[in-house]
Amino acid sequence: MQKKYNHKQVENKWPASTKASAGKHAVKVRQYNHHEIESKWQKLWLEKKLYKTKELADKPKYYVLDMFPYPSGAGLHVGHPKGYIATDVVARMKMMRGFNVLHPMGWDAFGLPAENYALKNKVHPAVATKKNIQVFKKQLGLLGFTYDWDREINTTDPNYYKWTQWIFLQMFKRGLAYESNEPINWCPSCKTGLANEDLEDGKCERCGSAIEQKPMRQWVLKITDYAERLLKDLDLLDKWPEPIKEMQRNWIGRSEGASVRFTVIARSEERATRQSSDSTIEVFTTRPDTLFGATYVVLAPEHKLIEKLKIKIENFGEVKKYIEQAKNKTALERTELQKEKTGVEIKGVKAINPANGEELPIFVADYVLGGYGTGAIMAVPAHDERDFEFAKKYNLPIKIVVMPDGGSTTAGNTAEQIVQEEINKILSEHAFSGNGYNVKSDFLSGLRTLKAKEKMIQWLEEKGFGKRQVQYKLRDWVFSRQRYWGEPIPLVRCEKCGWVTVPEKDLPLELPKVKHYEPSGTGESPLTNIKNWMNTKCPQCGGQAKREMNTMPQWAGSCWYYLRYEDPDNKKALVDKAKEKYWSPIDLYVGGAEHATRHLIYARFWHKFLYDIGAVNNIEPFTRLQNVGLILAEDGRKMSKRWNNVINPDDVVKQYGADAMRLYEMFMGPFDQPCAWSTQGVVGMYRFLDKVWNLKERVASNKKQDTNNIQYSISNIQVTLNQTIKKVTEDIENLRFNTAISQLMILVNEMSRSKVLDPKSYAILLQLLAPFAPHICEELWSQLGNKKSIFLSDWPKYDVDKLQFDTMKLAVQVNGRVRATIEVQTGVGEEEIKSVALVDKNVKKWLDGKEPKKVIYVKGRLVSVVV
RNA sequence: GCCGUCGUGGCGGAAUUGGUAGACGCACGGGACUCAAAAUCCCGCGAUCGCAAGGUCAUGAGAGUUCGAUUCUCUCCGACGGCACCA
Numbered sequence: 001m002q003k004k005y006n007h008k009q010v011e012n013k014w015p016a017s018t019k020a021s022a023g024k025h026a027v028k029v030r031q032y033n034h035h036e037i038e039s040k041w042q043k044l045w046l047e048k049k050l051y052k053t054k055e056l057a058d059k060p061k062y063y064v065l066d067m068f069p070y071p072s073g074a075g076l077h078v079g080h081p082k083g084y085i086a087t088d089v090v091a092r093m094k095m096m097r098g099f100n101v102l103h104p105m106g107w108d109a110f111g112l113p114a115e116n117y118a119l120k121n122k123v124h125p126a127v128a129t130k131k132n133i134q135v136f137k138k139q140l141g142l143l144g145f146t147y148d149w150d151r152e153i154n155t156t157d158p159n160y161y162k163w164t165q166w167i168f169l170q171m172f173k174r175g176l177a178y179e180s181n182e183p184i185n186w187c188p189s190c191k192t193g194l195a196n197e198d199l200e201d202g203k204c205e206r207c208g209s210a211i212e213q214k215p216m217r218q219w220v221l222k223i224t225d226y227a228e229r230l231l232k233d234l235d236l237l238d239k240w241p242e243p244i245k246e247m248q249r250n251w252i253g254r255s256e257g258a259s260v261r262f263t264v265i266a267r268s269e270e271r272a273t274r275q276s277s278d279s280t281i282e283v284f285t286t287r288p289d290t291l292f293g294a295t296y297v298v299l300a301p302e303h304k305l306i307e308k309l310k311i312k313i314e315n316f317g318e319v320k321k322y323i324e325q326a327k328n329k330t331a332l333e334r335t336e337l338q339k340e341k342t343g344v345e346i347k348g349v350k351a352i353n354p355a356n357g358e359e360l361p362i363f364v365a366d367y368v369l370g371g372y373g374t375g376a377i378m379a380v381p382a383h384d385e386r387d388f389e390f391a392k393k394y395n396l397p398i399k400i401v402v403m404p405d406g407g408s409t410t411a412g413n414t415a416e417q418i419v420q421e422e423i424n425k426i427l428s429e430h431a432f433s434g435n436g437y438n439v440k441s442d443f444l445s446g447l448r449t450l451k452a453k454e455k456m457i458q459w460l461e462e463k464g465f466g467k468r469q470v471q472y473k474l475r476d477w478v479f480s481r482q483r484y485w486g487e488p489i490p491l492v493r494c495e496k497c498g499w500v501t502v503p504e505k506d507l508p509l510e511l512p513k514v515k516h517y518e519p520s521g522t523g524e525s526p527l528t529n530i531k532n533w534m535n536t537k538c539p540q541c542g543g544q545a546k547r548e549m550n551t552m553p554q555w556a557g558s559c560w561y562y563l564r565y566e567d568p569d570n571k572k573a574l575v576d577k578a579k580e581k582y583w584s585p586i587d588l589y590v591g592g593a594e595h596a597t598r599h600l601i602y603a604r605f606w607h608k609f610l611y612d613i614g615a616v617n618n619i620e621p622f623t624r625l626q627n628v629g630l631i632l633a634e635d636g637r638k639m640s641k642r643w644n645n646v647i648n649p650d651d652v653v654k655q656y657g658a659d660a661m662r663l664y665e666m667f668m669g670p671f672d673q674p675c676a677w678s679t680q681g682v683v684g685m686y687r688f689l690d691k692v693w694n695l696k697e698r699v700a701s702n703k704k705q706d707t708n709n710i711q712y713s714i715s716n717i718q719v720t721l722n723q724t725i726k727k728v729t730e731d732i733e734n735l736r737f738n739t740a741i742s743q744l745m746i747l748v749n750e751m752s753r754s755k756v757l758d759p760k761s762y763a764i765l766l767q768l769l770a771p772f773a774p775h776i777c778e779e780l781w782s783q784l785g786n787k788k789s790i791f792l793s794d795w796p797k798y799d800v801d802k803l804q805f806d807t808m809k810l811a812v813q814v815n816g817r818v819r820a821t822i823e824v825q826t827g828v829g830e831e832e833i834k835s836v837a838l839v840d841k842n843v844k845k846w847l848d849g850k851e852p853k854k855v856i857y858v859k860g861r862l863v864s865v866v867v
Numbered sequence: 868g869c870c871g872u873c874g875u876g877g878c879g880g881a882a883u884u885g886g887u888a889g890a891c892g893c894a895c896g897g898g899a900c901u902c903a904a905a906a907u908c909c910c911g912c913g914a915u916c917g918c919a920a921g922g923u924c925a926u927g928a929g930a931g932u933u934c935g936a937u938u939c940u941c942u943c944c945g946a947c948g949g950c951a952c953c954a
Binding site: 673685739810860 | 870890894906933
């Protein structure tokens with residue numbers, strides 16, 4: 001792109017006092033005026049459309065993206081832009097390195113917080129959102145980002161959510177969206193159902209209320225169908241932080257094991273007769289090798305078998321009472337009460353252990369979860385801590401079938417006493433849940449745990465008692481919200497046809513504009529009150545029908561937004577045209593680690609689905625992921641209105657300038673680590689920029705008498721300059737901004753020490769600094785006489801031959817301690833260096849006449865002498 | 868409880884991945900300039916002994932490998948983050 005600046009608008013005034021020979025105490029020109037420079041260039045960049053992005057065939061593309069913000073009512077604090085600054089630095093450097101860069105921005109504006117804010121302040125969410133976006137946009141504008149605002153997106157724009165709805169429809173058509181009536185997490189304060197991912201310690205992630213379990217009609221997305229791929233493909237993401245991948249692995253929670261069927265019989269205690277029942281209990285276990293140690297079976301309170309066995313159960317009243325109690329516990333209570341396990345025996349029925357035919361008692365207990373596995377377990381108290389606790393409390397038998405390794409015995413001929421000893425040891429405190437070898441296990445006895453598992457699975461499969469099975473902790477995604485401010489779900493309920501999709505041509509299905517949108521709390525969406533919207537015709541048969549009244553959750557819009565930036569006109573049906581994707585996948589994605597198991601899982605899920613239907617051409621959306629470390633307040637706490645410690649970026653920009661603030665946020669520490677704000681730190685950056693500004697006085701003019709000095713300056717500075725080009729380039733690529741800046745400071749310090757400075761070196765400094773401090777560098781660049789923007793210039797390259805000085809200093813160690821420093825010519829060979837080191841007088845002193853045993857030379861570093 | 872990350876001056880943090888620990892910045896101390904202050908510039912700045920040259924001790928604690936460890940191994944202590952009755 002060949003853009004030219006109109007320099008009529010830019011006065012290149014050199015300070016009157018500019019003199020190449022700045023004397024020792026020459027009066028300094030005052031600091032640079034950041035107000036003037038920053039607003040001037042922000043305006044010019046915009047006017048000249050420096051950031052206008054186009055698909056170009058002749059340049060490699062680079063797509064760098066921030067997790068787009070939620071435009072809250074509170075505005076930005078200094079922590080928000082940290083990630084945006086980083087992507088901006090990378091974007092600017094990539095631009096200068098010849099890449100065609102896309103660095104867009106948009107708004108994730110649907111969802112609970114926006115709606116709650118609107119309710120509280122008695123404004124319509126649409127109005128509040130619009131206003132908040134304006135504030136955010138203005139604040140971001142002050143920081144001089146490279147956004148192409150022509151590509152701005154907003155998830156609440158019907159033109160946008162048309163495609164959110166479209167994707168939902170595709171999922172529905174392929175059976176990935178289903179209706180369910182299972183109990184779900186219900187927030188009594190937000191008055192809506194929530195997904196597992198929306199909870200924090202059993203509380204609502206948003207408002208902190210205790211979550212209840214409530215059966216409710218809801219739409220659920222079958223993310224579990226993708227569990228295996230979501231897990232496996234993590235291995236492909238070699239540019240993701242390992243901790244984030246680990247968090248996703250844990251969240252998906254894959255475990256291998258077996259499902260085992262226990263036959264249920266009816267046995268009355270008085271009559272001791274055994275009647276068959278046509279029921280079985282299926283359990284999931286990761287330890288099929290311990291099947292011989294099972295001493296009872298437990299059903300979750302939600303287990304359907306209980307109702308089915310009703311007439312056979314002798315103490316049904318008692319059982320029912322327990323189930324009711326369990327139901328009334330909130331998720332929080334259920335986990336908080338884990339110290340004390342409770343349960344009730346279901347009398348009149350027994351389960352048959354398929355391995356040995358033993359009759360086992362059946363319990364109902366809420367330490368078994370209804371939502372995981374089959375909602376039933378075989379209890380092996382000797383080898384599971386929870387079963388152990390429960391068995392102790394209810395005096396149930398504990399049978400040891402696995403022995404820990406070690407001891408003098410070999411598998412197969414275990415001495416009875418040793419076994420008994422181990423048993424006593426184990427039974428005194430804990431279950432033994434580790435691996436070992438089997439005992440008292442019939443055909444498994446003597447086998448090591450891994451082999452025993454395999455053998456048992458084989459046996460179960462042969463006999464038809466069970467099979468190999470994989471389980472995930474990941475649950476399907478509860479996708480409907482009983483709230484107003486979200487995308488309407490494009491489904492219609494017809495009395496005859498059942499659920500029918502809204503035809504694609506009728507999308508977007510717009511959210512009706514209403515006055516009252518308070519949540520009803522009944523489990524129905526507030527949209528229910530809008531009768532003329534709710535009642536509609538069936539698109540299939542034309543009969544009476546009603547719309548789905550729930551809306552989509554906050555995360556829906558952010559699942560695919562990165563694709564929307566591809567399309568500046570917001571018109572094309574780009575979600576279904578894989579081949580037209582120019583920018584995807586994202587080369588660098590930056591955002592907070594708190595999204596590890598929410599947005600980043602949901603988005604990967606949707607992306608894989610879009611891949612399956614041919615809408616995108618790669619299986620992972622985010623090639624490289626980088627986490628931003630939180631900025632804490634000066635007092636070390638989180639920035640919050642509550643603590644009154646929030647720092648507003650507008651104030652910082654006003655006082656010290658956007659460049660100083662950008663520089664400081666990149667310098668404060670390793671990018672991904674949390675760090676406390678320091679206003680003094682910003683002052684330091686301001687001083688640094690001031691130094692850079694004042695350096696221009698030393699840039700030699702064309703006066704002849706400076707020629708010698710320039711030569712001197714060039715040779716003196718060029719090693720540092722080349723080192724700096726190398727380091728800054730590599731550091732920005734690796735997102736190690738703090739060390740890049742410190743290297744720039746080293747260069748500037750050196751330049752300040754020199755009396756004159758050649759314009760070329762100065763220009764290179766400006767180019768290297770420009771991604772961090774774009775305004776001041778652009779200004780100084782233009783003052784050097786450049787007509788084109790510094791960001792259209794080519795990124796400097798370093799000269800490999802000029803990375804080292806002519807001589808190098810080496811440390812000499814004697815027995816591991818540094819005793820001397822020698823200076824040698826760079827090209828000198830190893831043997832010569834060693835002999836130079838050995839004749840050094842300090843080295844001789846420490847050798848004390850002894851002969852060195854060994855002399856080690858580490859290239860360019862040191863010589864180590866061992867005596 | 869399980870998984871992960873991390874412990875370096877008064878503070879934020881560097882350290883080429885096993886090679887002179889403390890780069891760079893902040894704070895602090897001294898000096899120059901000034902009537903004075905601010906700003907700016909110069910010098911100093913881990914602890915300790917010494918007038919000095921220089922020595923000794925120092926990267927959470929303890930051990931180990933090595934000529935040499937902030938870096939690798941083991942044990943322990945502490946902080947932060949995630950998950951949590953997931954069978």
